[in-house]
Amino acid sequence: MRSISIFGATGSIGSNTLDLIRRDKTAYRVIALSGAGNIKKLAAQAVEFNAKIAVTAYEDRLEDLQDALRGSGVECAGGANAIAAAAALPVDWGMSAIVGAAGLRASMALARHGGILALANKESLVCAGDLLLAECAAHGTRLLPVDSEHSALFQALNGENRKALRRLILTASGGPFKDYTLEQMRGVSPGQAMRHPKWQMGERISIDSASMFNKALEVIEAKYLFGCKPEQIEVVVHPQAIVHSMVEYIDNTIISHMGSPDMRGAIGYALHWPERAINPIAPLDFTHMEALSFSSPDEAKFPALRLAREALQLGGHAGVVFNAAKEAALDAFIAGKIGFLDMAGLVEKTLYNAQIESIRESAQSSLAQVLAADAEARALVMENI
Ligand code: NDP
Ligand code: MG
Numbered sequence: 469m470r471s472i473s474i475f476g477a478t479g480s481i482g483s484n485t486l487d488l489i490r491r492d493k494t495a496y497r498v499i500a501l502s503g504a505g506n507i508k509k510l511a512a513q514a515v516e517f518n519a520k521i522a523v524t525a526y527e528d529r530l531e532d533l534q535d536a537l538r539g540s541g542v543e544c545a546g547g548a549n550a551i552a553a554a555a556a557l558p559v560d561w562g563m564s565a566i567v568g569a570a571g572l573r574a575s576m577a578l579a580r581h582g583g584i585l586a587l588a589n590k591e592s593l594v595c596a597g598d599l600l601l602a603e604c605a606a607h608g609t610r611l612l613p614v615d616s617e618h619s620a621l622f623q624a625l626n627g628e629n630r631k632a633l634r635r636l637i638l639t640a641s642g643g644p645f646k647d648y649t650l651e652q653m654r655g656v657s658p659g660q661a662m663r664h665p666k667w668q669m670g671e672r673i674s675i676d677s678a679s680m681f682n683k684a685l686e687v688i689e690a691k692y693l694f695g696c697k698p699e700q701i702e703v704v705v706h707p708q709a710i711v712h713s714m715v716e717y718i719d720n721t722i723i724s725h726m727g728s729p730d731m732r733g734a735i736g737y738a739l740h741w742p743e744r745a746i747n748p749i750a751p752l753d754f755t756h757m758e759a760l761s762f763s764s765p766d767e768a769k770f771p772a773l774r775l776a777r778e779a780l781q782l783g784g785h786a787g788v789v790f791n792a793a794k795e796a797a798l799d800a801f802i803a804g805k806i807g808f809l810d811m812a813g814l815v816e817k818t819l820y821n822a823q824i825e826s827i828r829e830s831a832q833s834s835l836a837q838v839l840a841a842d843a844e845a846r847a848l849v850m851e852n853i
Contacts, residue, residue: 471497475555475574476565478503478510480670481588481614484731485563486513488739488747493517500554502566502574505529511536521545523554525570552577561739563614564589567672568795569788569842572596576835579603579611586738588614590689595788595842597692598832612738613693616667617686619734620712620725621694628717636690637714637722639706640765641666643678646707650769656808658801666709666729672798679811680765681794684776688787691780698780703773705763710752726752771812779819784829785841786819792842793818796849805853818848 472489476482482503489496498517503510504525514522514537521543524533530546537544545554548570555562555577562578563586564571571589578585579600587593592600604611613619617638625633644663645653661678662671669677676682683703690701712734714724727733730749737744767774772794779790797811806814819828827841 469495469497470560471499471558472561472563473498473500473555473557473559473578474563474565475500475502475551475578476563476567476571476589477501477513478506479565479567480668480673481565481731481735482563483509485565485586485735485739486517488732488736489517491748499557499559502551502554507532507536511540511542514542515540518542521554521557523550525551525566548573556580559583561586563735563738564592565614567591567670569595569791572838573835575600576603579609580607582608584610584612584738584741586612586614586735588735590615590618590685591791593692594685594688594791596832596835596838597688597787599835599838601692611693612741613689614731614734614738615686615689616729616731616734617713618689618693619737621690621715623725623737624713624715624723625694628715628723630695632717632719633694633696633715634700634718635716636694636696636701637716638683638686638690638701638703639709639711639713639762640680640683640703641677641709642705642707642765643680645678645769646705648769650809653769654807654809658804661801661808665707667731669731671802675798675801676794679772679808680770681772681798681811681815683765683770684772685791685794687773687776688780688790698777703765705765706761708758708760710757710760728752771816775812775815775819782819782828784831785838786828788832788838788841789819789824789828789845790815792845793849796846800849800853814849814852817852818845821848824848 498519501519502523523545527547552573555574560583564575565588575592661675664674709729728750736747779786793815797814800806
């Protein structure tokens, strides 16, 4: 029996992970499940999967969680420190699926178990890629990407000589505003931005897909995961979301990974790796498929991609500054304080703010330093709104 923990269990990735586990419950012992505000769902999951401990990120919701779990035998805890402590409980397989930099501490703790870290929380690599990879290496933990594009790349790189790698080609659906003019994009609402044409995901990543900040984070994520140069990572718009990414080799061969746009594919791959297992996703039918198309992203409409490349060039703490500014700008957009197009402007302004130049330029040497840079960048965004 494998012991597992899921951080961000109540979210889209977390629920999809439990959906796979549900099909073979006897194979797993669930140790920790975490959520934040969705107490009812967290409690129901903890009871159904007989978890050892359920943790809410919100200390002031602990009482609600205790009420919901009274008599169940499941331990309860609340707060960010409690999540980090639960992530330190040893497991064979840990899923990091909290949204945003808030997931960083859980990823770092899961990296210390020497088992498998299934990483959906791309922000962990964007903010502290050097630290997370070092932690995995030090403890013999296998990091498996769950992001669909990176799972696709991981699979297309399997067994190949990395020296023969020429390019990683990340596909992007283009989001709901792919065919909008800049003028039309100016007035879009958070509700419109949340409606992703192909993937069912959490609200924040859906808006990030609409602005292509999600793809921007993925470029940085790919650089850390696959250790390639930023200029080897290309982004191609592919609205059908069937090709999940591609690898080009020096002999001009391209290996592409294809499948239905359903995250249970990538989660299932990480769950069963190195084996493959039957999963519930719809198989592809090439005889009834819309034509597949590919085009270059419009970087004037989606400056996020350029900014990610600039953050990679800057190095040091530029990734955490970039992500924190993006998260704070996204909060402001959701709250109706700024427009959709203002998000990129705020990120750019923060990335190049003279006040945080020294922080940005220093090497990632501790988690505390990364978290301090995160807080500094968020505060700067608030000042500029
Ligand atoms: P969701 O918004 O659906 O879920 C987020 C999870 O994090 C929920 O369990 C939520 O709890 C919890 N949470 C929210 N805020 C905090 C906090 N401050 N501290 C601790 N926990 C918190 O997100 P997704 O599942 O869509 O995404 C999760 C991660 O996976 C992100 O990093 C995303 O980029 C990545 N990812 C997601 C994909 C997808 O298809 N959804 C695809 C590829 C990557 P609650 O709901 O109880 O409030
Ligand atoms: Mg993705």
